[in-house]
Structures are given as structure tokens and as C-alpha cells.
Amino acid sequence: MADFDQMKAGIQNFTRGMTASQKLTIGTTIIVTVLGFVLLLRWATKPDYALLFSDLDLKEADRIVESLKTEGVPYKLSSGGRAVRIPSKNVYEWRMKLASQGLPSSGGIGYEVFDKKNLGISDFVQKINYKRALEGELARTIRGIGGIQNVRVHIVIPEDRLFKEDQNEATASIVLKIQRGVGVSENQIFGITNLVAASVEGLTPDRVTVVDSHGTILSNRWKADSVIGLSSNQLELQQKVESYLENKAQSMLATVLGDAKAIVRVSAELNFQKIERTDERYDPESQVVLSEEITDQTNTATSGDNPGQVNHTITNYQVSRSVEHITSSVGNIQRLSVAVLVDNSQNEIVDANGEELIEYVPRTAEEMAMFTAVVQNAVGFNPLRNDQLEIRNIPFYAPPEEEVLEEPNMFTQPEFWFSTGQKVLPVLFLFILLFILRSKLKKIKLSLPPVASRAGSLPVTEVMVPNIEETATLEATESAKLLKQISNFAEEKPSLAAKLLRYWMIEE
Numbered sequence: 001m002a003d004f005d006q007m008k009a010g011i012q013n014f015t016r017g018m019t020a021s022q023k024l025t026i027g028t029t030i031i032v033t034v035l036g037f038v039l040l041l042r043w044a045t046k047p048d049y050a051l052l053f054s055d056l057d058l059k060e061a062d063r064i065v066e067s068l069k070t071e072g073v074p075y076k077l078s079s080g081g082r083a084v085r086i087p088s089k090n091v092y093e094w095r096m097k098l099a100s101q102g103l104p105s106s107g108g109i110g111y112e113v114f115d116k117k118n119l120g121i122s123d124f125v126q127k128i129n130y131k132r133a134l135e136g137e138l139a140r141t142i143r144g145i146g147g148i149q150n151v152r153v154h155i156v157i158p159e160d161r162l163f164k165e166d167q168n169e170a171t172a173s174i175v176l177k178i179q180r181g182v183g184v185s186e187n188q189i190f191g192i193t194n195l196v197a198a199s200v201e202g203l204t205p206d207r208v209t210v211v212d213s214h215g216t217i218l219s220n221r222w223k224a225d226s227v228i229g230l231s232s233n234q235l236e237l238q239q240k241v242e243s244y245l246e247n248k249a250q251s252m253l254a255t256v257l258g259d260a261k262a263i264v265r266v267s268a269e270l271n272f273q274k275i276e277r278t279d280e281r282y283d284p285e286s287q288v289v290l291s292e293e294i295t296d297q298t299n300t301a302t303s304g305d306n307p308g309q310v311n312h313t314i315t316n317y318q319v320s321r322s323v324e325h326i327t328s329s330v331g332n333i334q335r336l337s338v339a340v341l342v343d344n345s346q347n348e349i350v351d352a353n354g355e356e357l358i359e360y361v362p363r364t365a366e367e368m369a370m371f372t373a374v375v376q377n378a379v380g381f382n383p384l385r386n387d388q389l390e391i392r393n394i395p396f397y398a399p400p401e402e403e404v405l406e407e408p409n410m411f412t413q414p415e416f417w418f419s420t421g422q423k424v425l426p427v428l429f430l431f432i433l434l435f436i437l438r439s440k441l442k443k444i445k446l447s448l449p450p451v452a453s454r455a456g457s458l459p460v461t462e463v464m465v466p467n468i469e470e471t472a473t474l475e476a477t478e479s480a481k482l483l484k485q486i487s488n489f490a491e492e493k494p495s496l497a498a499k500l501l502r503y504w505m506i507e508e
Helices: 002-015 020-044 058-071 088-100 123-143 186-199 227-257 365-379 414-447 468-492 494-507
Strands: 049-053 076-078 083-087 148-156 171-178 208-212 262-271 276-299 308-327 332-342 345-350 356-361 388-393
Touching (some): 020 414, 049 058, 058 083, 058 088, 083 088, 123 148, 123 186, 171 186, 227 262, 227 332, 227 365, 262 365, 332 365
Parallel strands (some): 171 208
Antiparallel strands (some): 148 171, 262 332, 276 308
């Protein structure tokens, strides 16, 4: 209590000589300083919200929010209530907690639909539940593929018919929401179609349609074994063959000439005709006995004829025959066209001034012949296939040197300065407010009257207090003398007194 009284007395002594405006100024400064520090401290300690889940079903978003409210975790909703944000330090913990509760299920339901035993359920509802579960499980599996953000699967399983010709085939359609800037490849689409086809009885890959969220068809609209379906694979094979031959020739020339001194381009014509031929040949000159039958017949004389014996021989010959089944391979190189450009050679020379210069000299005929032989051997040049090779020596264009820009470092990133500002600005602002407050207090202190003029500010021993009666008598005598002198001056010189009075009034 004594400390509080001393502090109160000190504040009263400090503010006793201040005017109302000075008190208002110092009070406002203190209030602004405290409020600014509180606001900065709150801003600096404000939690950084991170995305917990997005693209949620509204029912699932409500269940997630209820769980967060129960545990007292702050949250924010965005994207029309389909995205939930919580403090970044709690994101991974709550993802695991919600996953243990089966949230989110992304609007799909799997085989857990059969966990509940419903007595008396009809066969129709059972089939519908099975289709829902199958679609949900396939959607979960496809969602695990890289580049796919969300997926919906629709399967049509026709009813069984009595006759096979009346039986309809199963179909499926898949809608993919692809992550922005990632995309999916043709191999992934091919894998998805085969995955769904293998999961549904009676479904073939050609009856699976895959589209993206913009309605663009991603799957092939033709059968895999058709001629059109093979065209993409043929083009891919051709590009691989051309790239392989180009790299072989380019690497050999780069080893001799250096990088960027030779350009090789290969155009390959591949034979994609698949021919199956059966060749059956007969050789009439080569015969073998296949079978031989000999019959002996004896005649008995009945009318005086001589009895005798008759022999019958039947021989079957087999002509030699050869049968060949020939199937030509697909993708053989039918013709090559190779184009090669070689840059001039560089020689260092010294001019008349003694400066070193670089001189570009064309290649000699011997060098070009050597390069031609090297490229022919590298790509497997075959004149019998009517292959063509064109090699030319042309000076390459050398672009002017550009100033190399330095890679941005962490100090040029806005995220770094934002993070640093959150830590430094509160302290800096506090120092600025304290400096302003200190300058205000200094100005107020200088404007106050001297300490000796304030009653009670000095010890009693240092204050000389004269006699009150003597002081009053001296002051009255001096005032009477001064008034008499002024009166005499005004009577003697009234004009000068009037001028002096006007001068005082103007001066004030």
C-alpha cells in the first residue's frame, strides 16, 4: 500500500505543473502506445491457418466442423463451405483423427455399406448397394493415382437375359478431376480403363469412357485392336527409333567436335504391315510309295479251258509336299533419311596489334568424308534400302552474349520478408512508440516552471520566508509612491502620457 501511495504522490507531483493540453497529449500517447502494442502482439501471435480438407460434401463438412467445435479447435470455412482451414500446427493431427472416423469419404461409399445388417432387404436394393459399393471402391483406388484430385465412377450392369443374343453388355463411365498443372498421361488413362474393366464382370476396356471435369474425352473411342488404335503406338515407336539413331550419331560427333557443333536429324520409315503367308509346295520329281496292294486270283477250268493264275497289283505314291507359315515382323526399318549440319572449325590467331582472335574456317573435304562415314556407321546406313544421307558444313549462328541473371535467393522472396516482418515489426513499433513518448515527456518537462517555484518542491531549510507584515508594508509604500509619480507625470505632460499608453496597448 505504501508503494502505491508513493507512486500516486510521484504522479501527482509530476503532473501538478502541467496544463490541460499537456495532460491530454501524454494520456493519448500512452493509450495509443498500449493499444498499438496489444494489436501488434495479437497480430504476431495470430495462428497461421492451413487447409485441412477441400472439395468436401456439405454433409461431411458439417460433421468435420462439429468435431472441431467439440474439441475447441478454431477453424475457418471457405469455397462456399466446402473447404475447412485450421491452425497449421494441428493439420496433420486432425487429418489422422478424422481419417479414423472415416472422414472424409469424398462423397463415395465402399463396401462398408454391408457392415450393417438390414433384415428384410429386397434383392433390388441389395443389387443397388453392391453397385454403389463397387463404384465407391473403384473411385478410391483411382483417386490414389498421381495427378488425380477427385473421381466419380458410374457402372451400368444389365439384367441377365434368357438368350445370349438378347444380353446387353456392361458399360462404365469415369469423370476425372485432374490437379491443376499436373495432368495425366495416356498410359494412366489406359491403366484406369483396364482396371475398371477387370473389376466388373462382362465389361471390356473399349466400353469404358473416361472424361475430365471439362467434358473432354480422354479414353480412346475405338477398339484397341483396330487400325486406328494402333496408329498412336506406331507413331510413338517411330519417334523412339528416330531419337535413338539421332542420339547415337550426335554423341559420336559431339565427342570429336564438341557440344553444339553438329546437328543430326533422322527420319525413319517403318514397315507396320503384318503379313501372314502359308506356302505349300509339291515336288513331282520326288515320289515315295505310300501303299501297295497285290491280289492273286486263280481260274478253275470247267469247259476244257486251261486253268491259270492272275495277279493284280495296286500301288499308291505320295508326292513330297512342304508347307510354310510365314509371318513378317512389324516395325522394321524400311528407309532412312539422315540430315547432318556441321559447324566451322575455330582457330586462334594473333592480329597485327597482338590481340588474340578466333577465326572460323570451313571444314576440309577429308574431314567431311570422315564425318560422313562415321554417321553412316552410327545409324546403320544401307544403300539397298535406298537410304539417304545429306551432310553439310554451315557456320552456325552465334547469338550475342546476354547478361546472366542471378538466381533469386531467399532474401528476394516475399514469404521470407513476411515471416521476418511478423517477428521484427512488433519490436520495432514498440521502440518507435517509446521514443515518441520519451520526446513528448522531454518537451513537457522543459515547458514546466522551475522546481524552486513550485510550493513544497524544495526542503524547508532552503526556502527563505520573510516576515509577512514587513513585506505587506513595503509593498504598500512602493505602490503609493509609484501611483503619485504617475499622477504627476500625467498632469504635467498629458500628450506624452497618452502616446505612451497607446504604445503599450499596441505592443500588447
